[in-house]
Amino acid sequence: MLRSTTLQRLRPAVFRVQRWNSTTTSAPKPSTTHSDIVVVGGGPAGLTIAAALKHYPETVNKSVTLVEFGSLDNLKTWGPDMERFENRVSSLTPSSVEYLTKIGVWEHVNRDRVQAYRHMTAWDGVSGSKVQFNTTQLMGEGRDIAYMTENFNLQNGLLKQLANKPNLTILDKTKVEGVERTPESHNKPLVKLSNGSTISTDLLIGADGANSPVRTFSGIEARGWDYNTHGLVATVRLANEQQSAWQRFLPTGPIALLPLPNRFGSLVWSTTPKMAAQLKQLTPEQFVMMVNCAFNLEPTDIEYLVEHPDEIMTDAPYRLSQRSSNPDVPCPIVAVQDKSRASFPLKMKHADTYIAENVALVGDAAHTTHPLAGQGLNMGQGDAQSLAIAIRNAAGRGADIGSTLTLEPYWADQYFKNHKLLGVVDKLHKLYSTRNPLVVGLRSLGLDAVNSVKPVKDFLMSQAS
Amino acid sequence: MFRTVPKTTLLAPIQRRTLLNGNYPKAYPEHVPLTCLGRAVLAVGSGFGTFFDSRRGDLVATLGEATAQPYFIYKLREQMLKDPTGRRLLREQPRMTSKSLDLDKLRNMKVGSIGRTYVEWLDKEGVSPDTRAQVRYIDDPECAYVMQRYRESHDFYHALTGLPIIMEGELALKAFEWANTGLPMSGLGMVLTPLKFKPKQRKRYFDVYLPWALYNGFRSKPVINVYWEEVLEKDAEELRRDLGIEQPPDLRQMKKDMAKKK
Numbered sequence: 193m194l195r196s197t198t199l200q201r202l203r204p205a206v207f208r209v210q211r212w213n214s215t216t217t218s219a220p221k222p223s224t225t226h227s228d229i230v231v232v233g234g235g236p237a238g239l240t241i242a243a244a245l246k247h248y249p250e251t252v253n254k255s256v257t258l259v260e261f262g263s264l265d266n267l268k269t270w271g272p273d274m275e276r277f278e279n280r281v282s283s284l285t286p287s288s289v290e291y292l293t294k295i296g297v298w299e300h301v302n303r304d305r306v307q308a309y310r311h312m313t314a315w316d317g318v319s320g321s322k323v324q325f326n327t328t329q330l331m332g333e334g335r336d337i338a339y340m341t342e343n344f345n346l347q348n349g350l351l352k353q354l355a356n357k358p359n360l361t362i363l364d365k366t367k368v369e370g371v372e373r374t375p376e377s378h379n380k381p382l383v384k385l386s387n388g389s390t391i392s393t394d395l396l397i398g399a400d401g402a403n404s405p406v407r408t409f410s411g412i413e414a415r416g417w418d419y420n421t422h423g424l425v426a427t428v429r430l431a432n433e434q435q436s437a438w439q440r441f442l443p444t445g446p447i448a449l450l451p452l453p454n455r456f457g458s459l460v461w462s463t464t465p466k467m468a469a470q471l472k473q474l475t476p477e478q479f480v481m482m483v484n485c486a487f488n489l490e491p492t493d494i495e496y497l498v499e500h501p502d503e504i505m506t507d508a509p510y511r512l513s514q515r516s517s518n519p520d521v522p523c524p525i526v527a528v529q530d531k532s533r534a535s536f537p538l539k540m541k542h543a544d545t546y547i548a549e550n551v552a553l554v555g556d557a558a559h560t561t562h563p564l565a566g567q568g569l570n571m572g573q574g575d576a577q578s579l580a581i582a583i584r585n586a587a588g589r590g591a592d593i594g595s596t597l598t599l600e601p602y603w604a605d606q607y608f609k610n611h612k613l614l615g616v617v618d619k620l621h622k623l624y625s626t627r628n629p630l631v632v633g634l635r636s637l638g639l640d641a642v643n644s645v646k647p648v649k650d651f652l653m654s655q656a657s
Numbered sequence: 658m659f660r661t662v663p664k665t666t667l668l669a670p671i672q673r674r675t676l677l678n679g680n681y682p683k684a685y686p687e688h689v690p691l692t693c694l695g696r697a698v699l700a701v702g703s704g705f706g707t708f709f710d711s712r713r714g715d716l717v718a719t720l721g722e723a724t725a726q727p728y729f730i731y732k733l734r735e736q737m738l739k740d741p742t743g744r745r746l747l748r749e750q751p752r753m754t755s756k757s758l759d760l761d762k763l764r765n766m767k768v769g770s771i772g773r774t775y776v777e778w779l780d781k782e783g784v785s786p787d788t789r790a791q792v793r794y795i796d797d798p799e800c801a802y803v804m805q806r807y808r809e810s811h812d813f814y815h816a817l818t819g820l821p822i823i824m825e826g827e828l829a830l831k832a833f834e835w836a837n838t839g840l841p842m843s844g845l846g847m848v849l850t851p852l853k854f855k856p857k858q859r860k861r862y863f864d865v866y867l868p869w870a871l872y873n874g875f876r877s878k879p880v881i882n883v884y885w886e887e888v889l890e891k892d893a894e895e896l897r898r899d900l901g902i903e904q905p906p907d908l909r910q911m912k913k914d915m916a917k918k919k
């Protein structure tokens with residue numbers, strides 16, 4: 193029953209498309225152009241793959257069209273107001289920065305707004321066990337763990353690098369509405385845009401985020417689950433300058449504070465959707481107090497106070513005063529930048545494959561993860577690098593850039609690496625979202641062990657970068 | 658070299674670390690920092706002492722402290738942190754003494770009120786709020802207060818439930834407290850001490866008092882969150898209802914009835 197009605201509903205749509213195709217000769221002609229490569233999505237992953245393709249001599253002459261649904265005007269004119277920082281900030285690992293430097297992007301990123309950090313403390317909010325990473329001891333003098341960079345800063349740098357590149361078209365405020373393959377197009381993707389035009393292409397790259405339309409059009413499944421957790425982000429002001437990152441694991445999810453220049457900090461508080469909504473509704477003073485509580489008080493305290501917002505300003509200062517000063521806890525947060533609080537549902541999803549004939553997926557389109565390891569954007573950077581190299585190698589040989597044979601090295605390089613990382617992050621999330629005393633005890637032993645055994649720590653650090 | 662030690666301290670705090678005494682600083686004036694071994698010795702020693710002489714209040718108190726840490730006292734504090742009144746208690750940290758409670762005023766309160774029931778009970782048993790021992794072996798100052806509060810509230814639990822301080826009454830109350838607070842010491846007493854009962858006492862304890870105590874202890878609200886100083890005027894029956902506690906049958910009356918039957 194159900195199936196037949198869906199079929200009935202689907203069939204006219206198919207017919208309509210076919211009719212529309214067959215009348216293209218007589219009707220006012222919708223323009224169909226060709227682009228060797230079409231990148232859908234102007235996020236960090238999409239812009240990076242475009243910049244990489246325009247870097248290599250083998251691919252620089254390939255025509256590339258980048259289509260972005262949103263407007264890029266804000267990004268292009270985004271200027272350095274040192275009294276404001278964006279709420280979407282990512283920690284770029286040294287290897288991401290290394291590649292961005294190589295393809296000429298990093299020099300366009302505003303470095304006054306990037307904060308390097310060399311020290312990181314993670315601790316268990318239930319047992320207090322902690323692990324500390326210090327790169328000066330581990331990776332040698334002068335190495336950084338990561339670089340806190342606003343997503344806007346990175347995207348702005350990427351756009352600057354892409355400005356005036358040959359054979360590159362950036363279409364913003366344009367939506368990809370469908371993808372078709374017809375015999376006339378030799379089964380290559382025809383990308384239908386909201387401006388009425390169609391682009392035929394040899395390689396369609398989906399860098400179109402977690403709900404990737406390209407993935408859907410290509411019939412690639414993405415499997416995983418909802419964490420039933422929201423990531424609340426905010427830009428906060430700290431009492432003094434910091435060069436350290438902190439993460440405390442609470443039963444509701446981890447809360448992380450990462451340093452930005454000029455006494456700013458980037459907050460990512462993963463918690464229940466309900467609590468995230470409550471936290472967004474607090475007054476700025478209450479919110480600041482709650483963030484300080486979340487780094488210092490017991491989980492019970494935090495949950496009680498969020499449920500009783502009118503007691504935050506009366507009860508919380510007393511509870512905080514009872515805590516003896518703990519050097520591992522970040523310095524007090526003194527303010528929250530207005531309109532900087534936002535929250536995102538967190539999901540763990542992995543596409544069954546990253547490639548199909550004439551199609552490749554990169555970034556969040558291929559995988560999404562919990563932000564607790566700060567790896568989401570970095571994984572996309574790794575994808576872009578690997579895919580660009582695969583395309584370059586094929587172009588150098590004069591091979592078809594869209595064939596699965598060309599794309600396979602990319603999949604082989606990234607899929608299992610990403611899969612392992614997604615798994616580890618997923619297990620960490622599960623391990624730390626329980627209050628079971630036995631599990632708390634065991635995981636604390638684990639964390640203490642990690643903290644005291646140098647080789648284990650070295651291994652983890654080398655995995656993280 | 659040597660510090661002057663308050664006369665009341667059981668084990669003199671030594672600055673140097675020994676097998677039993679920890680060398681970490683005191684968290685509050687009466688605090689006696691112990692090592693894990695010290696804590697174990699204290700628990701075993703006071704446990705034996707209590708088993709043979711449960712009237713040694715100091716030993717009972719010590720056993721309670723030695724077994725509450727590190728886990729259970731935090732759980733009890735957590736119960737307080739989940740409740741607005743419990744949090745206020747932690748903030749204000751009121752102490753109960755014969756002065757702070759003004760026993761004469763309580764004697765003039767209306768019959769059946771918490772204050773009146775409490776003072777009548779004190780008078781009947783010949784005890785005073787000042788006989789409660791000071792907490793010294795709990796390391797966290799706030800948890801030490803939780804232990805102190807629990808101890809000082811104990812006499813109110815008697816008033817609330819109407820259980821007398823004879824062995825079975827005391828034990829039934831311990832069972833009630835164990836179910837309600839989760840502190841292991843009360844649980845220990847609840848299962849070990851009946852070994853010393855006469856058969857008739859044991860039967861009464863297991864048939865009537867223990868079931869009452871466990872049932873009511875588990876289902877009632879946490880009694881640690883009652884701000885006793887603020888409910889003195891309240892009717893005991895009403896407070897029992899608020900907390901979800903039934904009154905147990907009068908133990909002494911039952912003893913008399915049984916004696917008559919013989």
Ligand SMILES: Cc1cc2nc3c(=O)[nH]c(=O)nc-3n(C[C@H](O)[C@H](O)[C@H](O)COP(=O)(O)OP(=O)(O)OC[C@H]3O[C@@H](n4cnc5c(N)ncnc54)[C@H](O)[C@@H]3O)c2cc1C
Nearest residue numbers: 233235236237261283368400401423555556566568569570
């Ligand atoms: C709370 C939170 C904190 C995070 N912290 C970190 C961190 O510290 N470190 C880190 O590495 N990562 C972090 N991440 C992850 C990181 O933000 C993402 O992985 C990254 O933004 C993904 O980039 P992307 O380019 O793949 O996708 P997106 O940034 O989602 O870009 C996709 C783009 O495609 C466009 N698009 C979609 N559909 C269409 C269509 N039909 N037509 C045209 N355009 C379309 C969208 O408009 C969008 O601009 C965090 C994520 C969250 C939620």
